[in-house]
Amino acid sequence: MNDKKLKTFLAGVFDDFKVFAPAKNDGKLVVGEVAKAEEIDWSGQMPVNPWKKVFLPSEERLFSANGDKLVENKNIYPKVVALGVNVLDLRAFTLLERVFADDVYYQKRRRNTVVVGYSPDWPIDYKKYKVFSHNFENEILEHLLFDVFIAKLKNNNFAFYSGSIEGQKLLEKYNISDYKNIEYIGSTPKTSVDRKMLQLQEKVAKSADKRIWNELAKICLACGKCSIVCPTCFCFDLEDKVDPENPGRIRKWGNCFYNDFSRVAGGYKPLDDVKQKIYFWYVHKFVRIPREYKMPGCVSCGRCSKVCPVGINIGKVIQNISKIK
Amino acid sequence: MENVYQTQKARIVSINRESLDTMLFRFKFVDKKLQRNFAYLSGQFMQIGLASWGECPISICSSPSDGKEFFELAIRDVGPLTHKLNSLGVGDVADVRGPYGNGFDVDKFIDKPLVIIGGGCGFVPLRPLIIDYVNGRIKNNKLQIFYGCLNEQTLLFKKEHPLWNRNSEFVISLEKPSDKWKGEKGLITASIIKRDIDPKSVVVIVGPPVMYKFVIAELLKKKIKPENIYVSLERKMYCGKGVCQHCAIGPYYVCKDGPVFCWKNIKDIPGAL
Numbered sequence: 001m002n003d004k005k006l007k008t009f010l011a012g013v014f015d016d017f018k019v020f021a022p023a024k025n026d027g028k029l030v031v032g033e034v035a036k037a038e039e040i041d042w043s044g045q046m047p048v049n050p051w052k053k054v055f056l057p058s059e060e061r062l063f064s065a066n067g068d069k070l071v072e073n074k075n076i077y078p079k080v081v082a083l084g085v086n087v088l089d090l091r092a093f094t095l096l097e098r099v100f101a102d103d104v105y106y107q108k109r110r111r112n113t114v115v116v117g118y119s120p121d122w123p124i125d126y127k128k129y130k131v132f133s134h135n136f137e138n139e140i141l142e143h144l145l146f147d148v149f150i151a152k153l154k155n156n157n158f159a160f161y162s163g164s165i166e167g168q169k170l171l172e173k174y175n176i177s178d179y180k181n182i183e184y185i186g187s188t189p190k191t192s193v194d195r196k197m198l199q200l201q202e203k204v205a206k207s208a209d210k211r212i213w214n215e216l217a218k219i220c221l222a223c224g225k226c227s228i229v230c231p232t233c234f235c236f237d238l239e240d241k242v243d244p245e246n247p248g249r250i251r252k253w254g255n256c257f258y259n260d261f262s263r264v265a266g267g268y269k270p271l272d273d274v275k276q277k278i279y280f281w282y283v284h285k286f287v288r289i290p291r292e293y294k295m296p297g298c299v300s301c302g303r304c305s306k307v308c309p310v311g312i313n314i315g316k317v318i319q320n321i322s323k324i325k
Numbered sequence: 326m327e328n329v330y331q332t333q334k335a336r337i338v339s340i341n342r343e344s345l346d347t348m349l350f351r352f353k354f355v356d357k358k359l360q361r362n363f364a365y366l367s368g369q370f371m372q373i374g375l376a377s378w379g380e381c382p383i384s385i386c387s388s389p390s391d392g393k394e395f396f397e398l399a400i401r402d403v404g405p406l407t408h409k410l411n412s413l414g415v416g417d418v419a420d421v422r423g424p425y426g427n428g429f430d431v432d433k434f435i436d437k438p439l440v441i442i443g444g445g446c447g448f449v450p451l452r453p454l455i456i457d458y459v460n461g462r463i464k465n466n467k468l469q470i471f472y473g474c475l476n477e478q479t480l481l482f483k484k485e486h487p488l489w490n491r492n493s494e495f496v497i498s499l500e501k502p503s504d505k506w507k508g509e510k511g512l513i514t515a516s517i518i519k520r521d522i523d524p525k526s527v528v529v530i531v532g533p534p535v536m537y538k539f540v541i542a543e544l545l546k547k548k549i550k551p552e553n554i555y556v557s558l559e560r561k562m563y564c565g566k567g568v569c570q571h572c573a574i575g576p577y578y579v580c581k582d583g584p585v586f587c588w589k590n591i592k593d594i595p596g597a598l
Contacts, residue, residue, distance in 0.1 A: 062330055063330070063376075065376035065377055067376075068375070068376050068418065069376065070331075070332055070376050070420055072328055072331065099568060100568075102326070102327075102329060103329065103568075104326045104327070104328045104329070107326060205575065205576065208594075208595040209595070234568075234570075235568075235569055235570035235571070236563065236564075236568075236569050237563055237569070237571075238330070238379070238380065238563040238564070238569075239379065240374075240376070240377050240378055240379040241377070242377055247376065247377045248376075249330070249376075249379075254563075254569065254570065254571065256570065261561070261571060262560065262561050262571060263561060264559055264560065264561050265381070265401075265403035265404045265407065266403050268533075268534060268559075270534075270560065270574070270596055271596070276595075276596055279595070280573070283573075283575060283576070284570060284573065287575065287576050288573060288576055291576050292567075
């Protein structure tokens with residue numbers, strides 16, 4: 001990375017922020033905190049883990065108990081930059097922004113977080129991501145939320161874009177002036193609905209009694225790894241800490257494959273077998289999220305397929321569901 | 326920005342032991358202004374909890390017309406939190422937030438005979454409807470109440486039964502009553518089969534999952550229209566606002582789109598009932 005502008009930018013963010021970026025770790029591409037710019041991987045490939053922990057920690061304290069009083073916890077939100085988020089992960093981030101729009105903890109953390117997207121080849125060759133869950137627009141940046149976007153052009157130069165006032169301020173601060181402003185116009189194009197997404201929404205909603213779920217249930221171990229690595233799996237539990245030193249209410253990642261996910265007092269479990277659980281997971285991605293947010297709940301990152309111990313491939317599952325008459 | 330998880334203190338002003346395991350609590354917000362501005366609908370629920378004990382959703386069982394004065398929750402001792410709540414006394418405080426959910430759309434009940442069917446502690450969210458009918462706030466020409474319960478000890482709101490009985494056709498059926506019981510025995514379905522129900526009726530059913538299937542099958546035989554059958558569902562919930570996903574059924578959230586659903590809209594969703 002010899003580009004002068006990029007170097008100035010990186011020097012600036014390493015001075016001002018805690019930096020999270022994709023980096024090679026034991027041969028794997030992992031999103032984590034990096035100490036210096038040289039560690040960052042610029043391949044644009046899909047990291048094994050998602051970015052969601054930067055925005056939604058796996059466990060976070062909402063309240064501290066002071067006697068019998070629950071007091072909103074004064075969490076410390078360090079200044080963080082999520083650097084090098086690829087376009088599919090930005091789509092997942094765009095969804096989180098909508099889901100947690102009125103969540104005070106998410107928003108406070110977000111205020112101290114700068115999101116820097118990145119594409120290694122621009123205009124983007126999206127085919128390499130093998131997107132199966134939605135249509136991929138050409139004017140992709142207008143449909144994504146981010147603060148700064150960096151694109152490596154065919155001539156090996158870098159182009160900078162700003163997606164927010166914070167992004168503009170940052171670029172100006174680091175003396176990058178030839179950036180382009182991108183205005184977010186919604187997660188999907190206004191003029192045309194994403195037909196692929198809508199078709200899938202209908203197919204999945206109507207497929208509950210189809211054989212495909214029995215077949216998947218036969219092999220799925222309900223281990224929940226797919227949900228942990230999924231950038232759009234955001235469900236959570238609230239739990240009170242019975243720690244006498246530091247009692248309070250916490251929020252932690254939930255997992256719809258785990259046994260107690262749906263258990264109500266008295267023992268009734270609406271999601272009681274693997275078939276119900278795996279179908280629930282797909283319905284969230286392909287039915288509920290499109291219905292609520294008019295955007296796909298799967299960004300086609302393929303992480304779940306890579307970690308699945310029994311080789312369930314979401315792309316193939318979706319292909320098979322599409323074929324159901 | 327408002328913290329949607331922030332609870333408010335509510336003080337217990339009276340307690341009535343309803344059954345072996347269920348207490349009826351009347352709460353008032355400690356902050357008087359909150360109470361004055363408090364409004365809810367029949368069928369909505371509150372999240373109630375105690376610091377270090379967690380939270381759980383409980384249906385409001387008082388009439389919305391009392392909202393500016395108090396709200397009532399009938400709490401059954403089924404786990405550590407509800408056990409702790411049931412040990413509280415008058416003057417104690419709990420943490421609440423809400424109300425949540427859609428509640429019953431009573432405008433759709435107008436001018437139709439109303440049938441209320443409750444099973445076990447599922448009867449709790451039905452009480453506001455009965456209170457409002459008895460007081461003339463729900464304008465229906467007829468009320469039938471079917472209440473299925475295990476035995477005399479588990480029957481709720483016993484003090485009010487004479488009043489309900491005067492104002493409606495009130496049928497209790499106990500599965501395992503004592504020898505002294507003179508009323509109907511067995512499952513509530515049997516009591517429903519025996520009686521005439523106007524096909525134009527609006528029917529509201531709340532009970533354990535197993536009850537819905539049998540009761541609804543009988544109602545359909547009596548020519549009740551699917552769009553006139555309402556249920557209120559129980560699910561695990563944390564957030565109360567359609568984010569945490571625990572209460573999702575098909576495309577809907579029980580906490581936000583429910584807990585009251587028109588049966589017609591959910592009958593084809595696998596696992597909903």
